[in-house]
Amino acid sequence: DGGITQSPKYLFRKEGQNVTLSCEQNLNHDAMYWYRQDPGQGLRLIYYSQIVNDFQKGDIAEGYSVSREKKESFPLTVTSAQKNPTAFYLCASSKLAGGLAKNIQYFGAGTRLSVL
Amino acid sequence: RKEVEQDPGPFNVPEGATVAFNCTYSNSASQSFFWYRQDCRKEPKLLMSVYSSGNEDGRFTAQLNRASQYISLLIRDSKLSDSATYLCVVSWAGKSTFGDGTTLTVKP
Numbered sequence: 281d282g283g284i285t286q287s288p289k290y291l292f293r294k295e296g297q298n299v300t301l302s303c304e305q306n307l308n309h310d311a312m313y314w315y316r317q318d319p320g321q322g323l324r325l326i327y328y329s330q331i332v333n334d335f336q337k338g339d340i341a342e343g344y345s346v347s348r349e350k351k352e353s354f355p356l357t358v359t360s361a362q363k364n365p366t367a368f369y370l371c372a373s374s375k376l377a378g379g380l381a382k383n384i385q386y387f388g389a390g391t392r393l394s395v396l
Numbered sequence: 397r398k399e400v401e402q403d404p405g406p407f408n409v410p411e412g413a414t415v416a417f418n419c420t421y422s423n424s425a426s427q428s429f430f431w432y433r434q435d436c437r438k439e440p441k442l443l444m445s446v447y448s449s450g451n452e453d454g455r456f457t458a459q460l461n462r463a464s465q466y467i468s469l470l471i472r473d474s475k476l477s478d479s480a481t482y483l484c485v486v487s488w489a490g491k492s493t494f495g496d497g498t499t500l501t502v503k504p
Contacts, residue, residue: 311490322483322496323440330490370439376490383428383487387439 286371286388292396293365301356301391303371310376312354313385316340317368329354330376358393366394399423402484402495410503413474417498419467419484428487429460431469433480440483474502
């Protein structure tokens with residue numbers, strides 16, 4: 281089945297530790313996105329990538345890093361510089377061309393990150 | 397001012413009611429418009445795209461007014477299963493901005 285896979289579903293971070301969240305898609309989408317959602321809040325864009333080996337900061341990039349070495353993969357690292365990392369992290373992908381399907385974002389099931 | 401603003405809600409309605417959600421956006425160059433549904437502790441899922449001429453999918457009707465930079469979603473004959481948070485989404489140059497969502501609770 282085509283879709284977006286995020287792992288792990290739950291993740292715990294110790295103080296001072298970097299952790300990496302995985303996001304893989306087999307939809308052949310060009311663009312991929314990372315969002316953070318805090319309880320009762322909307323989605324805030326962390327980073328996005330429209331092409332391999334290129335990515336752009338979103339609204340809340342500080343304390344996070346990404347890479348896009350393959351079209352299918354867009355991992356997010358939450359660094360120790362992110363002092364309040366507890367949140368629901370969502371990865372999405374979309375086509376950038378193609379009529380009515382353009383810009384529709386499809387989401388993975390998310391990763392819940394907590395601090396120990 | 398936020399780029400995308402939605403009715404704050406929450407909306408609590410009885411089964412069978414008609415409910416309307418509104419959304420305004422600030423970027424006049426926006427190209428694509430969507431409504432997503434998000435259930436508690438789940439990922440958002442596309443409910444419907446919004447086209448300039450307006451579009452309907454069963455009990456759901458979406459409207460777009462580019463002149464007023466306004467999007468709406470109408471749900472007729474509400475079901476218990478419609479209880480969720482509804483997110484307005486506006487896209488431009490491959491990047492999407494999500495509204496904070498409006499929570500709907502449909503009660504028996």
